[in-house]
Amino acid sequence: MVRPDSQLPDTKTRILDAAERLFMENGYAATSVRMITGAAGVPVALVNYHYGSKQGLMEAVYARALGNRGGSRVGYLDRLEAVAGGKPIAVDVLVDAFLSSALRLTRKDNISGEVFKQLIGRAFYEPGPGTEAFFPLEYREAVDRYRQAFMRALPHLTQDDVVWRMYFFVGIVAYAMAGKDVMRMTENYSLADAGDPEAVMARLRPFVVAGFQAPAGMPRGT
Amino acid sequence: MVRPDSQLPDTKTRILDAAERLFMENGYAATSVRMITGAAGVPVALVNYHYGSKQGLMEAVYARALGNRGGSRVGYLDRLEAVAGGKPIAVDVLVDAFLSSALRLTRKDNISGEVFKQLIGRAFYEPGPGTEAFFPLEYREAVDRYRQAFMRALPHLTQDDVVWRMYFFVGIVAYAMAGKDVMRMTENYSLADAGDPEAVMARLRPFVVAGFQAPAGMPRGT
DNA sequence: GTCTATAAACGGATAGAC
DNA sequence: GTCTATCCGTTTATAGAC
16 A cells, blocks of 8 residues: 555556546546556456446546545635625625635645546536436535525525526536537637636636626516 | 338338437437337347448437528528628627527427437537537537627627637536536426426526626736 | 348456466 | 456447348
8 A cells, every 4th residue: 555665656546547537538438447447557357356346436536536525615605604794795706606616626636627627527417427426415505505695695586596597607617617619619719718727717707797697587578 | 211101200210219319318328229229119230221330320310400400500690680780789689599590499300309409418518429520510600600790799808708708608508408407406496497498598598698798807817 | 121140349347366 | 456367248230031
């Protein structure tokens, strides 16, 4: 277990690293165990030895990527509300907080921020193991807390309005994280800052904030 | 080829119907040819006979779903611009037009609107055959035309701003169409109108319009 | 056009030596 | 913990009868 003088990570970690990248690039079903072990330079059998099955490996990938973020997800919001002292928090602050706590990455592990984000984004679209298990449990509380905060900040909106707009917000973020950009927008128009998460957030913020602050949507020809 | 008195479609169409549904539900890699032929009630060999390969079948699914929409995609915008006579078209009208021409379905074929939408949405997130080939070619002109129209309507924005906001717009639509709703938002909050495309569009419109009209995003702490 | 039978390769998982 | 060899089911695709 202890190998302080080795250059490469141990086989268990190498498998996880390769799986993370390949699952992210191709998706779960289109990635074979042999592709993973081939990329990691280890024999196939080690996947089952270390992780039990392909599905177990996928779940380990998500477990490492999410790490111990469960607690810290609402921690930031807690602090904001403590400072606000009962008064509503401004929408732009909430949008930033939601983006940061959901996406911002300050890990000690060796996973890169880019990979993490695409991995999370993929969970929003691809059916398969690893995602169903923990996502609702981990995120449900955070979503509800933000919903309440947004409703306090936007008293002109109904709960349905707020939930829908959070849904759209999540959609934008997921697409920015995991989307294929099939219209080649960032390519055809050579958006210089496409690869920089901070820059994308800067573009995102005013769009989403204005969306939240928009008048309520008329349910039907009103 | 001609079977006017038969109750069921011919085998070629039945295969395409089943493939469309299963590819949509499970994704390309997770759907086997045998699942498709099993659902269609035909022997496996007919897939290769009619479509050459599994990939050919996938491409046929997309080809039928997109149909002859190529020409009509910018047709609506053409008419709007003719009516406007050189003056900018209002943002909300452009948003509606983009939604309608990209998503609204008035097909004569037997494909359902729901299936079509999820199929297109899936193209935005899943790597695999069928999508790369035609999407840029079919949509590039439309995207560029709308970009120009949005820029005329929003003179305070740079081209990068407009393209980014169109990108966010597409992201919302794709997520609303194909997303897994992994946070169970529409479920936990029992959004009554989640299944109704028109209702979702009504919720979407004010959010996106306000987002487009927002002040320009500051590239970095300005 | 339709079907059965089969080919040839690949999938995940395991047994057992080291 | 690591690795080779293998099992066995499933995969796509095809050959050839009807």
